[in-house]
Amino acid sequence: MIGVDGQAMNRFQQKIELRDGEALFQVGGSVRDRLLGRTPADVDGVLLTPDPEGAGGRLTQAGLAPVVGRNGGRAWRGRGIDLTVWPREPGQPVEEALRHEALQRDFTLNALYSRWGIEEVIDPLGGQADLRRGIVRATGAGALVRDPVRVLRLARLASGLDFQVDPATLAWARAVDPGLAAGERVGREVLAWLTQSAAPGKGLDLWADSGAIRAIPEVAALQGVAQRADYHPEGDVWIHTGQVLDRAAQLGQGLERGALGVLMLSALFHDVGKAITTRWELGRWRAHGHEAVSRDLTQSRLKGWGLGNRVVGWTVRLVADHGRPMALARDGASLTGWWRLLDGHPCPELLFLLAQADSQGRVAAGEGEPSPPLFTAGMPFRAALDRWGQIPMLSGGHLLAAGVRPGPAVGRGLTLLRRAAFLGRWREGEPIAPLLRQAGLLAGRAKG
Template sequence: MTATAALPADATVYLVGGAVRDALLDRAPGDRDWVVVGTDAQAMRAAGFKTVGADFPVFLHPATGEEYALARTERKSGRGYTGFVVHADRTVTLEDDLRRRDFTINAIAQADDGTLVDPLGGRADLEARVLRHCSPAFAEDPLRVLRAARFMARFAPLGFRVHEDTLALMRGMVEAGELAHLVPERVWQELKRALGEARPSAFLQTLRACGALAVVLPEVDALYGVPQRAEYHPEVDTGVHVEMVVDMAARLAPGDAAIGFAALTHDLGKALTPAEVLPRHPMHEHAGLKPLAALCARLKVPNAEAQLATDACREHLNVHRFDELRDATVHELIERCGGLRQGSRIDALALVCEADKRGRLGHAESDYPQGRALRACRDAALALQAKDVMREGLAGPAIGEALKKARIAAIGAARRSLSGGTAPPATPAG
C-alpha cells in the first residue's frame, strides 16, 4: 500500500519535517511525518483513519500506523507552549502549515514524485549549516528555545550554528519570562533527548548564550566561572569541564541519557565551594547532593536516572582513588550503590566516572583502569551467593555476615589478580 492509498480522494499528502531534512543531510531518517492538504477531519475518519487526540488534527494510517496531520495554522491565545488555537480545514495550504513550524530546516515538504516544496529556504540553510526560525511566531512558544538547543546538540558536529536573529529572539523570550511557563516534564524530555545526542555540550552552550541555562538549569549554570586546580583540570573552568564530561559520556555511551544526566550533575557541589578555599573543592561530592536533589525534584526526573546521578555525585572521587580503598570499603561502595542487587548499576557508575576522568583538557584518550577494577570486584562479589557459605549451625543474620565476609575476601582476590599479585595499599580512605 502506498502512502496515499487510503486517503480521501480530494487530499494531497506530503512528507514533511525531520525525514526530509535528514535525507538531505544523508542521515538515517527516523519516524516519517505526513501532512495532508485539501481535506478535513470528517473525510479522514470516513477513509478509515483513526483520530489520535482532540488537541491537534492528527490521525493514524489504517495500514501503516504512521501519523498523518491535516495542514494547520496556530494562533497564540495565552502564555507558554500550550496557549494556542489550532485551525485546520480544506482552506489551509501546505505553505501555511510550513510557515507555522519552528525552523526552516524542518519546514521542507516532499511530494510523492520527490519534488521539494521549500518556501522558507530550508534547503539553503541546510547547506549553510544554519538553524534559523521560520517566522516571528517562533517567539510565541518557549519550548522552541529548548528545541533549538537540542538540535544544536545533534547538529553541531556537522558544523551548524544558530542564526544571529534566532538567537536574539531566544534572548528576548528569556527576558520576557516566557520560559517560566514551561512544565517540568517538558524540560526534562528536552534535556533527556539532548543528552542522548552526539554533542550535549552544544545544548548547554546554546542555552547559556541566550540566558536560558540560568532559568532551566541554574545549578549547572552556576558552575561556569568556578575555578579548579589546574594540575588536575587544565581546562580550569568547572562549567567547561562539565561540557567536556557530557561529551565524553556521549562518546562512551551513545544515546544513554541516564549516563549523560549523571555526567552533567556529578560536580554540582563545586558551585557551593567557599571562595576562600578555591580552587580546591573539599567535600564537593557531598555538597552536590542537595542541589542535585532539588534539580531532580523540580524537573521530576525519573527514579532510575536520579539514583544513578546521586551515586555518581557521591562516589566519583571514591572510584577515582579506587586503589586506595580497603576491600571492605569497596564492598560497602558496591552495596551502597545497589550493585549487589542490580549489577548493571555498577557498569553505569563506572562509565560516568570514566567520562569525568577523561573529560579534561588533554585527557580524552587516557586509560581508566579504575572502571575495570570496580566491575571486576562487582563480578567477584556477585559470584558468591548465600548457598555458597551455608554450613551447619549458621542461621539468620549469621548467614548474611558470612556471605559479606566471603564477598570481601573475593574482592581482595580479584584486586590482587588485577594488580599482578600485589595487594593494594591498606589505607582507611573511602
C-alpha cells in the first residue's frame, strides 16, 4: 500500500507520464485526514485530463484497474490508490474543473484537494472551514440523492469524527432511503463505522436521527424495546446495544482488522431478536428464545451484505452463543458445561470479549463516567479458556499408531482425548489406549 509515502507517490506520478492539459491531485480522505493530524490509510486522487479514455492504458501500466460500475467508469484502484479520472475541457482553468468535480462529491470535507505530493490545499467548497467548525455538510442538495450510501457515510463520518451534521444536510439525508444502496456497499460502510470509530455506540443516535439506521431495520427496531430493569438499569435494548458497542470497541483494541469486524458486528446484532420475542409475562419483560431469532436475522442480513463466509459464520455463532457464558456462570456449571460451549467453537476468545461487553453494557444513566459492571462470568470463563488452551496438540497419527482404524473412529478418538484432557482425566504422556478401548475405538492389543 502506498499510503502517503512521498517517494512512492512520485514514482506513481512518473509512471502515468502526465500529458499536456493534465493535472494530478490528492483529494478527499487523504487530504482531510492530514489536516486533522491523522495518518491516511490510502490515497484518494483525481486526474484531470482532456482525454479520459486515452489515460486508461497509462493507469493500467501504473498498476491501477478500473472499478466496474463506479463513477460512470471513471474510477480506478490499485496499489493503495483510489483515483477518479475527470474530463477537463481544452483551455478550461484547473480551478473550474476541480469545482465541477467537487460538486459531484459527497461532503465538503471530502472535496479538499492538493497537488500530488504538495501540501498546499485547494478548497473550492469551503471544506476547511467546515473542518474547523466540526461540521459535516453535503456538497449540494443532490449529493445524497445521487448515491444513497452517502447517507450511511454521513452518519459514519459524523460519529467517527465527533462532528455535528449541517441542518440542511440532515434534512436531505432523511429524505433519502439508504436501503436502496447495494448490500455490499452498505456492509462496507457499516463495518467502517464499527471498526474505525473509538465510540461507535455514541453515534447510534446519529444513525437514527439521519435515517441511516433504516439500512439496518433489525437494529432500528430495537428503539423502545423494553427490558427487565433489574438486569438492564441502562434502559431499552437500543441503549443497551449502544453501550455494548462502545465497550466492545474498547475491549477489541489490538485485535487484527478481521477479528475486530466480527466482534463489532456481533455486538451490533446480538440482541436484534428481542424486537420480535419481547413479551410482558408474569410481571416482567421477557425475551425467550431471542438468541435463536437474533442468529437467524443476523445471518440473513450479513449474507445480503456479501461479507464472506468466515465473517458471516463467526458473527452468527457469536450472536447465537452470546448469553451462554453468563448462564453457565450463573448456574455454577461444571467443566463439562464449559466443554460443551467450547468444543468446536471457531472463535472462543471473541466470545469472551462479546460476553464481557454484553455484561458491562448495562450502565444506568447518571453523572460522570461510572465504572462498567463486574463481568461475573469472567473468572470461570477465563479459567475454562486457559484449560482449553492447554489441551495437548493431537493428530490422527497418534491414534493410528495406537491401533485405531482409519476412518470416522479417528475423529471420535481425537474428540474423546481432547475432552478427557480438558476435564483433567488424561494428561499428555499418559497411555491413550485405556480411554480408546473403553470407548470401543480400539480392538485387540493396544500399541500405546
